[in-house]
Amino acid sequence: MDNSEFKKIKQEMSGKVNAIFDDFEESNNRLPTMEEFRVIIADTADNYLGPMEQNIIDGINTNLERQRIREKSLWDAITELEAEVRLRHDSDC
Template identity: 40%
Template sequence: MDMSDFDGIRRDISLKVEHIFEAYEKDNYCMPTMEEFRAMFNEHIDEYVGPDDSLRGAGLGMPSDIKQRREQKVWRVVNELEAEQRFLRSE
């Protein structure tokens, strides 16, 4: 993954990560656990990766290896942004 991919993904996802933390803290008065956060973000993963292979028959899908590479890039950025949010909110 080159830096332009990383920066673009980071820019697109940073607000979603921040929103997940804010909404969870508002409702629960604490930060989500790592598992809770990842489960909540996973509900939005297709917004950033693309359609599932189930749409492939309609010409809208992508091969699973491409989707898997995109997912790996997204999760790499999400993990970094999650760590940043935890650090900022723990101070």
């Protein structure tokens, strides 16, 4: 997956990551821990990637590898966005 695809994923997920932090902070008066954040975002990530069975229809090995690459890129983007939001919140305090 090239850098432009990574940027696209990051852009698409940016609003969702920010919303998770904002909603969690509003409800709990604190930011989510890394573990809490990952539990909350996991459902969104699964929906973004789509069901595995659907991706396997064309060819098992090719699609499993493609799914792993997409999943890794998605989680890399989410992790980067999470770090950016935490830094922004830390600098605001």
